[in-house]
Amino acid sequence: MSQRGFQMVSLVEPAVSAPVERPDVYFSAFGPDPSWGEVSPEAQPRGPNMTRSYSALRAEALARYPKGAAPGGVGVDDIVQLKVQNTYDTHLDIARAMAKVMRADMAAYDADVSKFTQSLGCWSGFHAQQMIKAVKRLRGTAKGTYVYLSGWMVAGLRNRWGHLPDQSMHEKTAVADLIEEIYVSLRQADEVALNDLFAKLKAARAAGDAAAEAAAIAEIDGFESHVVPIIADIDAGFGNEHATYLLAKELIKAGACALQIENQVSDAKQCGHQDGKVTVPREDFIEKLRACRLAFEELGVDDGVIVARTDSLGAGLTQKVPVSQRPGDLASDYIKWLKTEPMGAPAEGELAIWKDGAFVRPVRMPNGLFAFREGTGRARVIEDCISSLNEGGADLVWIETDTPNVDEIASMVAEIRKAAPKAKLTYNNSPSFNWTLNLRKQVRAQWIGEGRIAEADYPDGAGLMSADLDLTELGQEADRRLKAFQTDIAARAGVFHNLITLPTFHLTAKSMDELSRGYFGEDKMLAYVATVQREEIRRGVSAVRHQHEVGSDLGDTFKEMVSGDRALKAGGHANTMNQFAAE
Known part of the structure; x- marks a missing residue:
């Protein structure tokens, strides 16, 4: 025992294969990468801090501190553990790494349409954390799983002004704040899980069990992070193209590797499944796509993904008539769908369009907006997608539909792919x-x-x-x-990413209704135990040990690192969480 009460551990290296240097992203989306070396082929990148194995990090620390401790008595193994648990230094590092993950996933989908990806909309970091844990329990990996950050749920649940409709009335900063929160939660899930693995390693060393020690190190090196890509909804940009750029930077710095932006007018934005939607000319939308791209490039997220959403299928209005420079340009292609009526020679101050050798008057609503011809939504959607991909540099397109119909979406994608052969979609499996x-x-x-x-x-x-x-x-x-x-729409309609925008909104409402009915009704405590706790235990939901889930054991470990035998720990015999130790 050292003077400070620290237990010195063996400095003998376990029998493991030689460490291998790795790039920041060292896996292919749906298969092993030989460059992983001794790391498990199921491993996913843990971030720039873990491009080397545990053994390599330990050897490096021992080279600095041959006596096994840093000045002040900080143990080498404690240093290594914290380095491993700190999977990312900044959330901008996450954006850079997860953009590469998405690019790899997109390439995998291009090669095999069964490799589509999925996400659920989450309105808190805890929702996202529990979703990823559930996927890992189910599949053994979170590959192909993302988090969707819904502007609707930020407006409805995460703003200071109460429950608001999806009309961009919430604070801009609320979106970035939620991205930050989600990644804090996912990184903490990494810390808690890795702390458990290091506890196994310490126990194996204390018992002198070399095989168990090597197995624990293999688990640490093969650990798959809970950090996954976030597709973040930036609505219609919350203002002009400069406002879009400024907000995009904040979302990216918070960790977003993918931004979803829609072609509605910012100050008249509506939920995609409501009436009254007003779209912008395609040149205006392309400028916002460029703003997002510049934000990615400025921050070094070279692989950042832009999802261009079109609401034209259900939008019958536009705010302005664009200026056409020549026949067939983006403006004229937009103007041609306007509803018009015959007119004579234009009067002073009257707006007129020259069409088919005569002047026509665009139909203007009492609110000053211009109407599109009925039945043109599908054609406008196809042109929107083509221009977003070919002119705006979007990576994915999102078609907001009014019903879930595979045949309808597949037919539109077939038309889009005539001009943009590699077009891929994100599709909203909407609760609407x-x-x-x-x-x-x-x-x-x-x-x-x-x-x-x-x-x-x-x-x-x-x-x-x-x-x-x-x-x-x-x-x-x-x-x-x-x-x-989802399988059908991925195979037949080019849908790379399937998401549900608001599932955790509805799930929370349903779950609280279910528990409240029983608890405040006849069942009392049975309602909680039968509908919540027993199910957590039987499904292996780690949150049943709620103290451990929020980092109590992680905190105990750190106290031991700095206080040794003096550490006042929460996880002793009186901790009631011990009742769940076997679960």
Whole structure:
């Protein structure tokens, strides 16, 4: 025991293979990379600080401090542990690394459309952390899993002014703050998990078990980070192109490697699934795409991903008529869809468009906005996507639809790919859709058309929602299509990324309703135990040990590092979390 009460550990290196230097990102999205060396082939990059193995870091520390401790008595093994647990120095490092992850995933999807990616919208760091933990328990890896940061949920749940609609009324800083929070939570999940692995290593060394020691080191080197890419919703840019650029920089510095921006007017922005949407001319939108690209480039996120969203399918209005310089340019392609009416010679101060050898008057609404011709949304969507990809340098496009219909989206993508062959989509599997009703309607209509059923066999409209249909042939076929929806849309419609924007909003509402009904009703404590705690235990949800989940054991470890035997630890015999130790 040293003078400060620290236990000195063995300085003999365990029998592991020689360390291998690695680049910041050392895996291919869906397969092992030989450059990993001794690290597990399932490992995912942990950040710039962990491009070397545990053994290499320990050897480096021992070269600096051959006696096994730094000045003041700080142990070499403690230094190495904290270096390993500090997976990223800054969140800008995360943005750079996760952009490379997304690029690798996109390349993997291009080679095999079954390699699509998924995310859920999360409105807190804890939601994101628990999502990634669940995916890792299910699959053994979080590869192909992202976090979606929804502007709707920031407006509805994360702003200072209460619950607001998705109209860009929330503070700009709230979006960056949530990105920061999510990555703090994901990095803490790394720290807690790695601390547990180092506890195994220390126990193995204390027992003199060389095999267990080597196994623990292999687990540390093979550890997969909880840090995954975030696709961040920047709405319509919260202002002009300069405002977009300034906000984009803040989101990127918070860790975002992908920005999703939509082609609506900033000061009239609406949720994509509401009426009253007003789009901007394509030149205006391209300028905002450029603003996002410049923000990425300035901050050294050279692989940053831009998702260009078009709301034109459900938008019937525009704020201004762009200036056309020549036939067939972006402005004229936008103008041609305006609703117009015949007119004579323009009067002074009257707006007119020269079309087909005559002047026509664009139809103007009482609020001064201009209307598009009915039925032109699909054509405008296709042109929007082509211009965003080919002129604006977008990496992915997002088509906001009014129903979930694979055939409809696939047909639009087929048109887009005639001009942009490598077009890939991000698709919103939105809670704004009544999925049960939509899919049952689609099955019913198809089967009637094929003569498989008569119209009277199943109800039409809202009647299709009946629980009595759940186990019928139609109900089961609709559920089969729901289960296959993301796979189908990835294969047939070029959807690289499937997301649900607001699942944690609805899940929180449902879960609180379920618990409250029982707890404040007849079941009292049984409601909590049966619906929450037992399920946590039986599913292996680590949050059942809530003290450990928020870093209590991690804190104890640090106290030991600096205080040795004097450490006042929380994890002793009186800690009630010990009741869950076997879980």
